[in-house]
Amino acid sequence: MVYDIWIRNARIIDPRRNLDQKGDLFIYNGKIMPPPASVPEADEIVDAEGCFAFPGLIDFHTHLARGLTDIGLAPDVMTLPNGVTAAVDAGSSGWANYEIYRKGVAASSEITIRNFINVSPNGFVIEPYFEDVDPVKYDRKRLAFLFDKYPNELLGLKVRVGKPSSKHLGVMPIAASVELGKELGVRLASHVVEPESPYSEVLAPMRKDDILCHCFQGKGPYSILDSNGKVQKVVREARDRGVVFDAASGRANYSFGIAQKALDDGFYPDIISTDVVTYSIYRRKVFALPYVMSAYLGMGMPLMDVIRAVTDTPAKLMNLPGVIGTLAPGAHADIAIFKLQEKKMGFKDQFNNVVDGKGLLVPQMTVKDGWIMYRQITFMDW
CATH class of the missing domain: 2.30.40.10 (Urease, subunit C, domain 1)
Structure with missing residues (x-):
């Protein structure tokens, strides 16, 4: 041969x-x-x-809806030069525009792409204005249709909560989205930044394989740490029952202060991802996945664990264990x-x-x- x-x-x-x-x-x-x-x-x-x-790196939290949203990246251009061969779009589109994104972007890309679909009909279209996550607006029938039509492409639902995004709704959209996920038989990825409720309430509804994004966020009065700077018991209990913790850096959705204390307490992220968008690619604070990985090495996370968090673990969550994410x-x-x-x-x-x-x-x-x-x-x- x-x-x-x-x-x-x-x-x-x-x-x-x-x-x-x-x-x-x-x-x-x-x-x-x-x-x-x-x-x-x-x-x-x-x-x-x-x-x-x-193994080819997997960026499990990105926004790839180029041309459909103002934050969307061109997938191949922004990933392959960084060693990234697979990525997950974290709810850029909703049920009303998923098929436009799918046909116009995802289906024509060289990298392997899987997607979360936003509970809001239009998804995350423009950065200054948050999507409507009021559960009364969820279209169960349309979402069920899409999950049935694209079972190998859609990984689950995406919802954003916190003071900037869900305001007076608090963590109610998480509980409602979990219930919807149960109906559809899919997991939930929850963006939680500056939550209006403690993490005991944020994590309470979440199930095995549901994902807490931005687990090291440091805005507002609540974080995953307790008053002594240790990882809260409710956070460890959530991990024990299978909740997945995604670092999902973003430009403003992480704190090295929180992350360093968590790592020092033996709590590593299950996933290291970027949440990279047009306003953060190749710029300081995120740049690209290798930059974020290098920061975790700097905080003392062992190389094997860093690579696991960008290969084998996300491959499993993409339902592709042993197919990608391994050599x-x-x-x-x-x-x-x-x-x-x-x-x-x-x-x-x-x-x-x-x-x-x-x-x-x-x-x-x-x-x-x-x-x-x-x-x-x-x-x-x-």
């Missing part, structure tokens, strides 16, 4: 297999192949000495080659909390379904 690509001498990190070792990767016809018994041949040989090979033989050949560059970094949040970086993860090459989709111009051996 002549392989399409042979990646040599990489430090392979694959959390699904708890694998951290130097080795080679072999690609044929869009899949990762078992190592050959004899000296192989390949059309393309890539020397990755001094580099990491990660195991038989998986899709989605691969991200990175260098950890020694660079003095000061990651800063909106509250002027600073994290001293331990290095910067710099993308070198991205392979999607066996095709080289991005390559740093200096990452060549000719």
Whole structure:
């Protein structure tokens, strides 16, 4: 067999297999192949000495409805150069415009895309004005139709609550959305920023595989921490029953102060994602997924756990475990080659909390379904 690509001498990190070792990767016809018994041949040989090979990264919280919303990104342009080969749109569209987004953006993209659909009919269209999350406006019939029509594309419902978004409704939209999720047999992703109620009330309705987005937010009187700076008991109990905690940074939806105390208390995010939009891509505070990952390394989160939070865990939630998010033989050949560059970094949040970086993860090459989709111009051996 002549392989399409042979990646040599990489430090392979694959959390699904708890694998951290130097080795080679072999690609044929869009899949990762078992190592050959004899000296192989390949059309393309890539020397990755001094580099990491990660499964293609998954950004589980993005906004990709380019042309439909003012925050929407062009998926391939904004992901592949950052080692991201799969992404989830976090409720940019609602039941009234999902199919426009699907046909115009998602279906024509190279990366793997899955979606949450907003409980509000129009979704998140323009940033200065929040969508209407009053439960009386939920269209159960139309949502049921879409989940039935696109079961492999739609992961669940999305709702935003907090002082800026749900105002006098408090956390009621979460409880109502959970009930709707039960009716439809789907999970809920809840954006919670500056909540008007304590986290005991925020988390109470949430079920196994429901997702708390922006778990390290620091606005208002409530956070996941108690008065002693430790993770609240109700938060740990929620995790124990299967609630998923997504860091979902955004420009203004996280606090390094909260995150650092949570990490010091042994509470790591299940998912590291960006919540990146047109106003934050390639700008300070979010930039792109490798930047956010580097900040978590700076806060002391182990590399294996950081990579798990952007590969295997989101792959499971996308209903694609073992298909993407891993470098195991038989998986899709989605691969991200990175260098950890020694660079003095000061990651800063909106509250002027600073994290001293331990290095910067710099993308070198991205392979999607066996095709080289991005390559740093200096990452060549000719």
